[in-house]
Amino acid sequence: MTTRGWVALSLAAAALVAAPFVVDRYLLSILLLCLIGAYLGQAWNILMGFCGLLSLGHALYLGLGAYTGAILFVKFGVGPWLGVFAAMAVAVAAASALGWLGFRFRIEGVYFSLLTIAFAEVARIGFDNWSFAGGAAGFFLPVASEAQAQWFNLRGGPYFFYYLALALAAGALALSAFLRASKLGHAWLAVREDPAAARALGVNATRVRFFALFISSAMTAVGGVYLAFWSNNLFPAQIFDMSRSIDLILAPIVGGVGTLFGPIVGAFLLVPLGEALIDILRALGLNAPGAKALVYGALLMIIIAATPNGLWPWIARKLKLEGRGA
Amino acid sequence: MSALLTATGLVKRFRGLTAVDNVSFSVEEGEVFAIIGPNGAGKTTLFNLVAGVFAPDEGEVTFAGARIDGQAPEDICKAGVARTFQIVKPFPDLSVLDNVAIGAMLRTTHMADARAHADDILRKLDLHDRRSQKAGSLTLPDRKRLEVARALATRPRLILLDEVMAGLRPTETDRMVAVLRDINRTDRLTIVMIEHVMRAVMALATRVHVLHHGASIAEGAPDAVTRDENVVRSYLGSKAGAH
Numbered sequence: 001m002t003t004r005g006w007v008a009l010s011l012a013a014a015a016l017v018a019a020p021f022v023v024d025r026y027l028l029s030i031l032l033l034c035l036i037g038a039y040l041g042q043a044w045n046i047l048m049g050f051c052g053l054l055s056l057g058h059a060l061y062l063g064l065g066a067y068t069g070a071i072l073f074v075k076f077g078v079g080p081w082l083g084v085f086a087a088m089a090v091a092v093a094a095a096s097a098l099g100w101l102g103f104r105f106r107i108e109g110v111y112f113s114l115l116t117i118a119f120a121e122v123a124r125i126g127f128d129n130w131s132f133a134g135g136a137a138g139f140f141l142p143v144a145s146e147a148q149a150q151w152f153n154l155r156g157g158p159y160f161f162y163y164l165a166l167a168l169a170a171g172a173l174a175l176s177a178f179l180r181a182s183k184l185g186h187a188w189l190a191v192r193e194d195p196a197a198a199r200a201l202g203v204n205a206t207r208v209r210f211f212a213l214f215i216s217s218a219m220t221a222v223g224g225v226y227l228a229f230w231s232n233n234l235f236p237a238q239i240f241d242m243s244r245s246i247d248l249i250l251a252p253i254v255g256g257v258g259t260l261f262g263p264i265v266g267a268f269l270l271v272p273l274g275e276a277l278i279d280i281l282r283a284l285g286l287n288a289p290g291a292k293a294l295v296y297g298a299l300l301m302i303i304i305a306a307t308p309n310g311l312w313p314w315i316a317r318k319l320k321l322e323g324r325g326a
Numbered sequence: 327m328s329a330l331l332t333a334t335g336l337v338k339r340f341r342g343l344t345a346v347d348n349v350s351f352s353v354e355e356g357e358v359f360a361i362i363g364p365n366g367a368g369k370t371t372l373f374n375l376v377a378g379v380f381a382p383d384e385g386e387v388t389f390a391g392a393r394i395d396g397q398a399p400e401d402i403c404k405a406g407v408a409r410t411f412q413i414v415k416p417f418p419d420l421s422v423l424d425n426v427a428i429g430a431m432l433r434t435t436h437m438a439d440a441r442a443h444a445d446d447i448l449r450k451l452d453l454h455d456r457r458s459q460k461a462g463s464l465t466l467p468d469r470k471r472l473e474v475a476r477a478l479a480t481r482p483r484l485i486l487l488d489e490v491m492a493g494l495r496p497t498e499t500d501r502m503v504a505v506l507r508d509i510n511r512t513d514r515l516t517i518v519m520i521e522h523v524m525r526a527v528m529a530l531a532t533r534v535h536v537l538h539h540g541a542s543i544a545e546g547a548p549d550a551v552t553r554d555e556n557v558v559r560s561y562l563g564s565k566a567g568a569h
């Protein structure tokens with residue numbers, strides 16, 4: 001990164017830290033959604049952007065993480081700070097099964113993506129029918145008033161959840177940057193670019209793909225635990241839904257797949273855009289169902305057509321934020 | 327002294343076609359062993375059997391006294407056999423330096439050491455001034471050099487070069503010959519090369535092995551092989567006519 005890049009990053013970080021003191025609760029909740037979107041986008045980006053594996057079923061890990069954390073808390077009294085490890089373990093177990101099937105039987109490219117969808121769908125149907133976890137009617141966490149805030153049980157007010165989201169997004173950025181520069185990160189890039197050439201250079205493609213799958217799914221499960229405790233309710237039809245998986249990957253795609261800052265930039269564009277559209281369309285009296293999706297889709301197409309490699313590479317070039325080869 | 331690389335009775339069939347048909351050869355440490363033959367003779371397939379892309383249907387490959395046939399490409403590379411691809415396979419979106427550093431990191435703990443080693447190799451192959459360029463933007467001759475650089479970066483004991491001279495101009499060929507001769511002599515690197523450019527073969531090879539329709543038709547010193555009646559008829563003769 002250039003000096004300008006570091007300055008921009010520091011300013012953005014300072015603004016995000018200061019935001020709760022400046023903005024109202026509505027804006028803060030939007031910033032929170034941006035941060036969570038940035039976090040989840042980064043998790044997905046490790047798998048797709050770094051390692052070249054297109055998952056269209058990341059809702060699987062999100063839902064497994066959310067349900068594991070919530071069930072452990074409500075049914076077994078295990079707090080989320082402990083439960084999050086169980087959530088990661090469950091997600092990694094699911095990812096192992098998927099990876100084993102995919103890599104063992106050479107299910108590659110678009111077929112691998114289909115496999116990820118299939119896994120998420122199976123989980124959705126399973127949780128729909130699992131009465132212990134509430135089935136299709138949903139699973140609920142006890143809502144605590146803000147006065148009873150217990151940070152150790154992830155019970156807290158908007159400020160608490162905001163800073164937690166900020167920590168998650170910042171942590172994911174640091175982890176992504178670290179991994180990207182590591183040997184493992186370079187092995188991922190090699191496998192993404194050309195698996196046969198990577199293997200000829202001694203890279204164990206299967207092993208590094210598993211690592212990418214593990215890290216990405218575990219991170220996503222952490223996001224799931226967060227969402228469970230933040231929203232206090234879980235429905236299989238929402239958390240495991242295909243649309244959830246798509247939502248999760250739009251930010252990194254729009255921002256720039258494989259870049260460090262793309263998922264963050266994408267989330268900070270798309271979340272407010274979606275919110276603003278609701279308001280604008282309402283003000284215009286356009287309440288037809290699907291109107292938002294239509295306009296949103298059209299805007300996405302324009303953005304992606306204008307910057308096919310993502311917004312971030314374009315921004316970084318215009319503002320001279322990154323050095324050559326970054 | 328036993329051979330560094332031995333292939334015994336290798337057979338590889340693709341459905342009806344026998345691409346490699348009972349091929350045996352052995353390469354001594356420090357040799358430059360050339361494999362020549364017309365298009366479709368099975369040369370690249372033979373490399374793929376040695377490098378672990380395919381397991382042979384019959385026969386075995388030993389390297390430094392151990393069986394390697396049927397092993398994974400990454401394990402064969404770790405054992406000390408590097409290869410280049412005839413149809414070049416750069417990592418197009420990565421810098422030239424990163425391309426080579428990925429090869430170098432096989433034998434280093436830290437990326438910084440891998441980069442330093444990659445830097446040295448890029449200098450050797452005249453690619454140093456293009457190090458921060460994306461590999462996808464290189465010209466074909468430079469991509470061929472990158473193939474060699476990346477394979478060398480894994481610090482192999484044996485390198486399999488698949489037509490690395492193809493597409494090079496005569497001066498570039500001579501330069502590549504000089505580089506290969508240097509790494510063969512000073513680093514004691516054993517080279518097995520598939521090559522159509524006879525000028526390079528004659529300059530470098532200690533022995534030449536000729537394939538035709540998957541089968542071995544001759545092997546020996548370069549001078550002897552190029553005078554061999556069979557070889558002239560099935561390969562060099564047609565080649566002379568074609569050029």
Ligand SMILES: Nc1ncnc2c1ncn2[C@@H]1O[C@H](COP(=O)(O)OP(=O)(O)OP(=O)(O)O)[C@@H](O)[C@H]1O
Binds near residue numbers: 364412
């Ligand atoms: N993966 C494959 N599947 C099916 N057939 C193949 C495969 N690879 C090679 N062949 C066939 O095997 C034969 C030998 O091909 P190979 O590439 O080994 O020849 P070559 O000697 O390297 O030729 P060239 O000089 O053109 O590179 C050819 O008929 C080719 O079509």
Ligand SMILES: [Mg+2]
Binds near residue numbers: 370371412
């Ligand atoms: Mg060939």
